[in-house]
Amino acid sequence: MRLLDIVVITVCASAALRLEATAAQPGYDNALVAFALLASVFLFPLFGLYQTVRSNILWHCVCAPFVAVVLALVVALLVAIILLDPYRPAGDWFTRWMYLSGLSLVICRIVERSLCLRRAEQGARTRAVAIVGSGAHCRHLLRKVETTPNSIYAVSTIFDTGPEIAAAPGVVPAFRDREGFADFVRRYHVVEVWLALPLSEENTILEFIDLFRNDLVNIRFVPDVSGLALFEGEMVNLDGTSAINLVGSPLSSDALVSKDIFDRVFALLAVFGLAPVLFIIALAVKLSSPGPVLFTQRRKGANGKVFNIYKFRSMRAHETAHGVVKQATRNDPRITLVGAFLRRTSLDELPQFLNVLRGEMSVVGPRPHAIEHDALYQNIVDDYVHRYRIKPGITGWAQVNGFRGETDSVEKMRGRVEHDLYYLSNWSFWLDMRIVVATMFKGLVHRNAY
Template structure:
């Protein structure tokens, strides 16, 4: 559950994010204009303009991945200097890569390209330092700490207290707690705690506490009404932060539905913006991999064809995001054999169906490389829960709790479960439970940096594994 602090002044923050996006586009374009004006000759002006267009387009997708439009009071050096420079460097590199591929034999003039890079980097840093200065001035003029009283008990109340205490420069400060738990329950924090309503109300009035947060389960309607009645004649902001931990599969996030607030109980844990950014990264990454590894892919395809009769690629129907079925691609690692409809026999150690080339491909995970075609087609992601055979989905979704929720997002070539050892044959239900637990952890804790961690971990320790056969 997100704190009210995250929705406080939501509209101004949203407007600030939009203005920053427009300012970034202006900085990139203006810096390119001046860099070109300083160039003595422009040998390929049309191609230079295409490179600028590619960079503007790439910035729309790359900049949000580095949190450049997430308004925050902390980590000034990272947010104002490091993140913009790093995001711009990656943006420019991607734009140059696309330009070289599509506009061959185009190569930008080194002088103007370097000037453009420096001018834009300096402009991005300056714009964020200016935004930070204006924000600090607004905070000095109007912002002050708001005293908060929390009504609740248990883990949800402690979670709220930790959130406020750990948020850098939070505008909220917890002054007191009314503990609704049992008399023998341990105190929920170090701030003053009350169990009698009269003493609690007297404290709130005496110290002019401005906010009252009701951190209670939905079943505590009578308690909620009692505290609303208790402060009916006081100018205290009363906010309800329901405890939905017993109902929500993932963290009960507050979302906006066309102006109507709602709490996610069962739904995709990733926002539409996160899914959009993840999809853009997936397709760019897949395109780069397919181009870079194209000689290797051709060599593997030839080796598969020469090792046994049959096609180089093997396809199988799998479920994707929201249960949509697609054909997954792999290099064929087994001899062509008869299959029983509706029955999938997993590969086992020493399986006679596996060819010598196929054994090497499976052991090194090179048989999975064609799945980057699935990523490019939008059917899979680089990182996500691994897709299983449809027959296994039917079996395990009634045995393993939460199994079906793996398909809230696109399945991945690699995933959190795979880099933690849960790969290969699932001959016991316990193995599948462990895999699903890791997949659900990934969904609950997704971030761009977690994806990068998984990609790096896959390269260094996930390609070859004892369970890959």
């Protein structure tokens, strides 16, 4: 903010000078600007402009910046008049500079305060955690969370791995039964499990990872050692305690934000650009057979949140048994002529840009499966559930590598999941661009699309 204030005052001086009709005095004017910057360096801290405050927002964001910059410029003017006599600023330049600087600093403070409030609001969403461990390290971790000011974490329970169960601080319940512990985590929606275990307890670590293999729970290893950068895995900071992500979101929050921005912009351009095509397809679907234009089906999105996915209807309206999803097969009699063309060319997927605009899907990501298939394969295919760590996509790495269409065998599903997990581990903006381009040239039409 100090650097920004200096830049704002300098830019406003230059902008005000350009609007001045009277001839300028470059040497003297530059000296006055230098005096103003020097005065701001000493005066602004006296008004508390660089302190984090939660009260008197009107004073700190509006009144204080404006008064401070006016005072700094007046002091600079007095110094310039004394040292540079008979220099006087030309015309209305000084007044215009003062108003521009005051207004700009107020705007900067309001924007900065808004960002701080947003971060504070996010931090206020306390995350419930469960700790697995025993001994001094576990107690230290519990104490660390409880004594950290404004911590975003709250310990809900512990699992004691020691020979004798220790009393948990406060009213935190303690378990020694794994299933009871897991039930508690699921029932009370505990979002993270911290494994505060020695490095030697590899088997215990693996057992707890396996215990939550079908849950979207972040599992973090919190060892009592230094120099963990030598280990593989992402290092994170949990209120000052180092941890290694064992199971968690593969993309950082910054990456998710940039990906979401790209998704929304791309989808908006696609919807507007393809509007005539969407209208023609909708008309063709409506004329091909009785029924709605769009077909909706419940799918899982990021973190397992269920949403309705949109597609152009490609089959004749028919009844299905509750809880049973029959995938389309080659020469499926349910598929209409228009629907067959749409499925071969993937044009039936175009309405999913609406899902992207709604924030339910990405342009690129693991393809979402029917919920019934999720329930079937998550117990058969290793790490299947982690496909839903991010938003599902209209296209993906698996699709451009031939894994699309019917998954009539476990091997095909394993291949698809392997490609999805590769994408999650190696995500970058350029990989998304590569997949989009590959989809345009070889992913729209495929022999497995029917």
